[in-house]
Amino acid sequence: MKIMNMTKRTVTFVLGVFIMAIGVTLSVKANLGVSAISCIPYIYSLKYNFTIGEFTIFMNIICILLQIILLRKKYSPVQLSQLVAITAFGYCIDFSMYLLSGIDASSYLLQVAWCLLGCVALAFGVFLLVKANLTYLPVDGLSVAISDVFKKEFGKVKVGVDCSLASLGIVSSFLLLHKLEGIREGTIAAALFVGMMVKFFNAKLPIVDRWLGNKTLEEEIEDDINDIENSFFVITIAREYGSGGHGIGKKIAGKLGISFYDDQLVDITAEKSGFTKEYIAQNEQKIANTLLDELYVQNYAYVNDHLPPSDILFLRQSKIIREICSKESCVIVGRCGNFILKDNPKCFNVFIHANMDYRLSKIVDEYGVEAEISTKELKRSDNERSNYCLKYTGKDWADSRNYHIAIDSSLDDDEGIAQKVVNILQGTNLASF
Numbered sequence: 001m002k003i004m005n006m007t008k009r010t011v012t013f014v015l016g017v018f019i020m021a022i023g024v025t026l027s028v029k030a031n032l033g034v035s036a037i038s039c040i041p042y043i044y045s046l047k048y049n050f051t052i053g054e055f056t057i058f059m060n061i062i063c064i065l066l067q068i069i070l071l072r073k074k075y076s077p078v079q080l081s082q083l084v085a086i087t088a089f090g091y092c093i094d095f096s097m098y099l100l101s102g103i104d105a106s107s108y109l110l111q112v113a114w115c116l117l118g119c120v121a122l123a124f125g126v127f128l129l130v131k132a133n134l135t136y137l138p139v140d141g142l143s144v145a146i147s148d149v150f151k152k153e154f155g156k157v158k159v160g161v162d163c164s165l166a167s168l169g170i171v172s173s174f175l176l177l178h179k180l181e182g183i184r185e186g187t188i189a190a191a192l193f194v195g196m197m198v199k200f201f202n203a204k205l206p207i208v209d210r211w212l213g214n215k216t217l218e219e220e221i222e223d224d225i226n227d228i229e230n231s232f233f234v235i236t237i238a239r240e241y242g243s244g245g246h247g248i249g250k251k252i253a254g255k256l257g258i259s260f261y262d263d264q265l266v267d268i269t270a271e272k273s274g275f276t277k278e279y280i281a282q283n284e285q286k287i288a289n290t291l292l293d294e295l296y297v298q299n300y301a302y303v304n305d306h307l308p309p310s311d312i313l314f315l316r317q318s319k320i321i322r323e324i325c326s327k328e329s330c331v332i333v334g335r336c337g338n339f340i341l342k343d344n345p346k347c348f349n350v351f352i353h354a355n356m357d358y359r360l361s362k363i364v365d366e367y368g369v370e371a372e373i374s375t376k377e378l379k380r381s382d383n384e385r386s387n388y389c390l391k392y393t394g395k396d397w398a399d400s401r402n403y404h405i406a407i408d409s410s411l412d413d414d415e416g417i418a419q420k421v422v423n424i425l426q427g428t429n430l431a432s433f
Helices: 002-030 034-048 052-074 077-099 108-132 138-150 152-176 184-202 206-212 219-227 245-256 264-273 277-283 293-304 309-325 357-366 369-391 415-424
Strands: 234-239 259-261 331-332 348-352 406-407
Touching: 002 034, 002 052, 002 077, 002 108, 002 184, 002 206, 034 052, 034 152, 034 184, 052 077, 052 138, 052 369, 077 138, 108 184, 108 206, 138 152, 184 293, 234 245, 245 259, 245 331, 245 415, 259 264, 259 369, 264 277, 264 309, 277 309, 309 331, 348 415, 357 369, 406 415
Parallel strands: 234 331, 234 348, 259 331, 348 406
Antiparallel strands: none
């Protein structure tokens, strides 16, 4: 079985290397600039009598040497497999350059077409390499080494390494060729779209994971949150921003004589996870889904064993919630509690919502948000919570079918709404705790 799995991974890796090489070749043929990783080998191949594939091998050998210097005793000889990978990649580039030598890019439209096709091929190749999970290409391995040695987030390090390569490419181009070559709109397209397309392939081609026996992120989350038994009664409160879910949840906990967890989870998570309170408060329960956030997170698509901080935070906080609920009955506000505790038969899920006027009034009067930006703040927060829920549960946050009850908080004050929830709860067979 292990031999068969290794054979599958090797085949996947080799295919990924070759498809990546085709992506590099298509970018070169498009003549609109190549990716940050390929710009230096491309520029030097224009000046000296060596191929782009040979310069790719040489540049990546330097990256391997830098890894050895950085990691020292921590450097494992197994990581020298990167040398085999990059040698194969370099010669595949040269072979694909020969294979696709007849490509015509005589018009700008054709250049754009070949450039975009190159980005797709590069992304699919990276996708296969990551799924094979045999080794890194040395440039990515250097990013991992820097991240590990200096305790920096991998995403930030990779951005820094890619920017450094692009900067070195610009300097090399002017020094060697006295003009800018290899870095144009195609370079920007690769930076914007390759990681995004890798994530797309991850989402749309789970068959590759199944074939290789890999676990998807969703399966890892399921495993992580299902490893603790839950036998106590729990109420989860999901809420629209400004609907008063925090206050209502606290009233419910008081009426039932059980613990209440909302902001306290920030302190507990900080204590057990290593994240600062400030980071947790700013990043939990929200995904902005902006272009900058997307560009940052997509860097993690290039490696298999590093998760974005947001994913790590969700996994750590999910486990903490499970641990709490395995020890006592309580009320949990937000944080996709209904999903995290979905296998607990004693979990009662509530969604608190309200009309726009009520919520606007509340966030201005109670939360201190300025009236002129309150509408924007309300919509932004709801979108962030919705994005967060969709990413980690695959569910629509505002779909009432995901909860036992949905209640309009504008119909009464917090005390009244809490009592209504308790009355409904006491009429069910879940309340025996």
